[in-house]
Amino acid sequence: MTFNENANVGGNRARRRGAGAAVAGGGIAGIGAIAVLLFQLFTGQDLSGLVPAPQTGSGAESEIQQCETGADANRDDACRLAAGSVVLDEYWETQVQGYRAPQLVIVDGQTGTQCGTASNQTGPFYCPPEETVYIDPTFFGLLRQQFDASAGDLAQLYVLAHEYGHHVQYITGVMEQHPNNGTGPDSNGVRTELQADCFAGAWVGDMTELEDDNGVPYLKAPTQQQIADAINAAGTVGDDHIQQETGGTVNPESWTHGSSEQRQRWFETGYQSGPSACDTFGVAGGSL
Template identity: 40%
Template sequence: MGVKFNPDADLDTSGVEDTRGSGGGGSRLPGGAIPVGGGIGGIILLVIILLLNGGLPGGSGGSEEPAVRNTAAGNLDSCKKGSDLQTNSDCRFVFYQNSIQTFWAAELPRRGKKYTAAPMRVFDGSVNTGCGPATSAVGPFYCPPDQRVYLDLGFFKTLQTDLGARGGDFAEAYVVAHEYGHHIQNLYGILGRIKSRSGPTSDSVRSELQADCLAGIWTNHATTVPDKSGKPLITELSESDIADGLDAAAAVGDDRIQSKTQGQVTPESFSHGTAEQRMKWFKAGMDSGDMTRCDTWSASSL
């Protein structure tokens, strides 16, 4: 059935930058590598190496590209009402972005923290960022220096075909919410304190699991988040939708990815956590709806 979106909702595209078809302007980094620690290594699919990574720490600091807008008929700028989904199915990503940002913009001040909006840039091919150039092979990521979420919509097919996820609307929503979880971490200064980037209890793993938990926090509240006029953006999440999100979280576990790509599991190279851990922390946020339940840093058992 999929997530139920409100056809009467008013959508806000001011924080969504659709640059697909604009050429991007990014270039491959030397050797096709992306400047980030904690990857699997080798020449295995970069989308797997960097899947859902919390930005590109240690990036080359390349200048961010101008926000060139996609002028094609299916661009996200055309998503003004929920009913626009009928003619442009990609509008669901505007729903996700609006709902996630609206939630955090209310939740953080309630906890005494100012929220700073983070645009979501949709691209294809390549893109320049405040973290350096990147290609579609990187998969979704958050760049701390320019405080943007970067997303190539083609990734979600890869999530199914290469990583074995069953897909679905809420698998997509989980990915976007995870990246915005990294933005929340950045606002709290957490990403800048990451030191160890590999190992089963590394800072990188703790950061990724916390982002999963924060994605779960939004999930708990998703059907109550309103548009600017007070109408709900997402009206219903079924048990099947939630299962799709948990399935996506499991599919990007280090152990699942390593088993698929190298035939064995090497915990010393973990950077994101196991399938079980990713589901556990996503569920911890989802079940509680409480940010205090997302302290992966002091948890003795991940």
């Protein structure tokens, strides 16, 4: 996804925290270890002891530097995510009465949170008690290396939008109404994740309509290839695909996020029909 170069993305609330990690893949012992990290991320099983820990950050925060225009966002992953947060906040303000923006923290290396350690080992996540999204941009390199997933501009923004979807679920009471009830293809956890995919698709469908204070659209219309990349990214992180790629058998009873087909389909549902079509909790298990 390409930002219009003269769009104003300054004033974003994103912060950087950590000590500065190596480039994607640095400090990780090969493709097998990357598979372990992603298996952990998308199944919820803690296998972090099998891979080296990244450098630990001090917890100090700073602004995202040189992130004022769409041109800045097109050059730098951290700025792209920060700029994406601006557009996401403006979108959800039009969709959710009383919307309040989450904090976005760009992680360099590793940092502590109320929901556990944030790093590229844990992947992007939303921490409800902090109302904060954590993303280490080197995570996108892991997707490229292990699963041949596109980590292009729109695929990155899909990941960010998915985590913002969890924030919307938290502040609107969805998480409270449908608490975690274990794993499985019909679990609340899977339904929660698929709804976040649908919310991400809804934002992608409308994001080019949002403009800065000068009337400049933040984003150019996505190409068909960019949409395909985002859908591919959704499919790549399906539970069944992760299980297959990590050498295991496909076990739906252990699913926490949904299958590749489901994640792609719910993303496309949101993209085509908007957030009102995203009631994954109202769908019978066999049709989810």
